[in-house]
Amino acid sequence: MAARPAQAKKTILVTGAAGSLAKRVIARLHGRYQVIAVDFRQKVETDANIPSYKVDLHKRGFEDIFRNHKIDAVIHIGRFFAHEQDRQRRYNANVLGTKKLLELCRKYFVKQVMIHSTYYVYGASPYNPALLDEDAPLKASEVTQDLVDSVELESLAQIYLWKYPELNITILRPCNVLGPGVRNSMSLLLSRGIAPVLLGFSPMMQFLHVDDMADAIIVAFEQNKPGIYNVAPEDWVAFQEAVTQSGCSKLPIPSIPPVLPKMWSNLLNWNAFFPPYLINYFKYPVIIDGRLFRDTFGWKPRRSLNDIFSYYRKSKLLAA
Amino acid sequence: MAIKDVLKGLAGFSPSESLYRRIVTPAVEAAIEKIPKPVGSFGYDPWGYNENAVKVSLGVTKWLYDHYFRVTANGLENIPANGRLLIIGNHSGQLPMDGVLLGTALATNPHGPRAARAMIERFFPTVPYLGNLLNSIGAVIGDPLNCAKMLESEEVIIVFPEGVRGSGKLYKDRYKLQRFGNGFMHLALTHKTPIIPVGIVGCEETMPAVANIAPLAKMLGVPYVPIAPPFPLPARVHLNFGKPMHFQCNMESEDEVTALVEQVKTEIRRLIALGLEQRKEIY
Numbered sequence: 241m242a243a244r245p246a247q248a249k250k251t252i253l254v255t256g257a258a259g260s261l262a263k264r265v266i267a268r269l270h271g272r273y274q275v276i277a278v279d280f281r282q283k284v285e286t287d288a289n290i291p292s293y294k295v296d297l298h299k300r301g302f303e304d305i306f307r308n309h310k311i312d313a314v315i316h317i318g319r320f321f322a323h324e325q326d327r328q329r330r331y332n333a334n335v336l337g338t339k340k341l342l343e344l345c346r347k348y349f350v351k352q353v354m355i356h357s358t359y360y361v362y363g364a365s366p367y368n369p370a371l372l373d374e375d376a377p378l379k380a381s382e383v384t385q386d387l388v389d390s391v392e393l394e395s396l397a398q399i400y401l402w403k404y405p406e407l408n409i410t411i412l413r414p415c416n417v418l419g420p421g422v423r424n425s426m427s428l429l430l431s432r433g434i435a436p437v438l439l440g441f442s443p444m445m446q447f448l449h450v451d452d453m454a455d456a457i458i459v460a461f462e463q464n465k466p467g468i469y470n471v472a473p474e475d476w477v478a479f480q481e482a483v484t485q486s487g488c489s490k491l492p493i494p495s496i497p498p499v500l501p502k503m504w505s506n507l508l509n510w511n512a513f514f515p516p517y518l519i520n521y522f523k524y525p526v527i528i529d530g531r532l533f534r535d536t537f538g539w540k541p542r543r544s545l546n547d548i549f550s551y552y553r554k555s556k557l558l559a560a
Numbered sequence: 561m562a563i564k565d566v567l568k569g570l571a572g573f574s575p576s577e578s579l580y581r582r583i584v585t586p587a588v589e590a591a592i593e594k595i596p597k598p599v600g601s602f603g604y605d606p607w608g609y610n611e612n613a614v615k616v617s618l619g620v621t622k623w624l625y626d627h628y629f630r631v632t633a634n635g636l637e638n639i640p641a642n643g644r645l646l647i648i649g650n651h652s653g654q655l656p657m658d659g660v661l662l663g664t665a666l667a668t669n670p671h672g673p674r675a676a677r678a679m680i681e682r683f684f685p686t687v688p689y690l691g692n693l694l695n696s697i698g699a700v701i702g703d704p705l706n707c708a709k710m711l712e713s714e715e716v717i718i719v720f721p722e723g724v725r726g727s728g729k730l731y732k733d734r735y736k737l738q739r740f741g742n743g744f745m746h747l748a749l750t751h752k753t754p755i756i757p758v759g760i761v762g763c764e765e766t767m768p769a770v771a772n773i774a775p776l777a778k779m780l781g782v783p784y785v786p787i788a789p790p791f792p793l794p795a796r797v798h799l800n801f802g803k804p805m806h807f808q809c810n811m812e813s814e815d816e817v818t819a820l821v822e823q824v825k826t827e828i829r830r831l832i833a834l835g836l837e838q839r840k841e842i843y
Binding site: 366367369370371372373376438439440441442443444474475476477478481485495496524525527529544545546 | 600601602604605606607608610682683685686687688689690691692695700701703704705706709
């Protein structure tokens, strides 16, 4: 496997292959590139000529993939969501796993790395100005320890970005990604018939369709302009409006004192869709400025907010 | 402004159609339609401004503007119909009624309505309902990044450089300009923004304060607690807008900036004197 003819297709390793976003990215790459699918949850069923592995990034076996394939680029999407694991295991997988991945990328001369981060890293605070630029401080760990892994993963990637320019690292910080198959907290929340909202708080939010996010990853990968980019459309909506538009009934939760909603969330085990550590994000806005990415890569989302919400509306009608 | 806005908001939550029609008159609706302000597909902008909320609030403030404070506005033709702008005025009257009336004057300007943005204290977003309500009618926390991004997207910002020094002053000090902060001039210079000075006469008499209970204010964590009428009195208000002022400077020292601020202050002083001259009766 190690030797390969010149002019062969580039080989791209995609992590988190079982997720809805990575699946879309793989589908877009397939044919033009040799894709290798990796996931820590399961061995993904893929098309005939896509090798697929179930492996933990921070375990030794991961290096074998680099030994057996000549990997040209890595698209790192795989991540434990905070509702999937306890803090310790999540930290190991997300932070140490990414560290291991970046080390291997250096060792095996990978020429390009894409890191899928999140807008959560900015932290939700009442003092946030709107339209945060990429150089705004990352204050998420101030908000909650459960997001420390997201911030540390970012910091790690940034260290490698500046220290090893030959890796051509691009870090993408998307706003809320939604759509069919997406299993993040916001998507799970909007999929519910009844969605909790905080009384008196309806922060501004940004949403991106998962297909548009997959397109964004592809254009950023193909144009290869290393750096840090927010990825968001030029459209905004208040959270409670989004809840209504997605066809959810609102369940208003008393918001004062701040421990109260956290208590409710813990008590009713809403960890998947209204987790205690995200309460601040349902309360205060984190609006990012996606201009740099849009201008640099000439990318624009093709699906509107209404397209996104109508998916959630329709799936509720179908279930009824 | 706070209490009024809450009432306004409550009225806005589920108004019956006829009440809504009485508040949001066709004139108000037409004015909002003419405002050159880009919004997203659900009528929001990144700071939370919302067209529907603005309609209701403008309906209410327009009534106050016409029938309660009986505002006389001069120089509205000086306000450009497009492009970034800073409106700089004198602050008075304990509650920011002057900001509300300025905003109303701008939004209903027959020479080209504008949606003005006001800067509010940083604790407002932590107050349930009120924070979102203020955002929805155009107010944002006074963060330099917010100002910069707004001017870059050609918005109008109202600034009272006296801050609480102006609004909290006592009746005996009426129409005496307090120290101006230099922040607005830095914004104007950095973002090449014209300044419209405005002299506001009448708001001092809406809430004449005889004293400030400083220890209570300190205890409550608010800037001041005045001994004053419990609600704004219906004083007649005169607004005099000056001609646009353009500034350029290399900003080599803060003294240079202060000198420019002094020019604006002098112009506002002149506009206040003009308003006091025009005023025939206080109430």
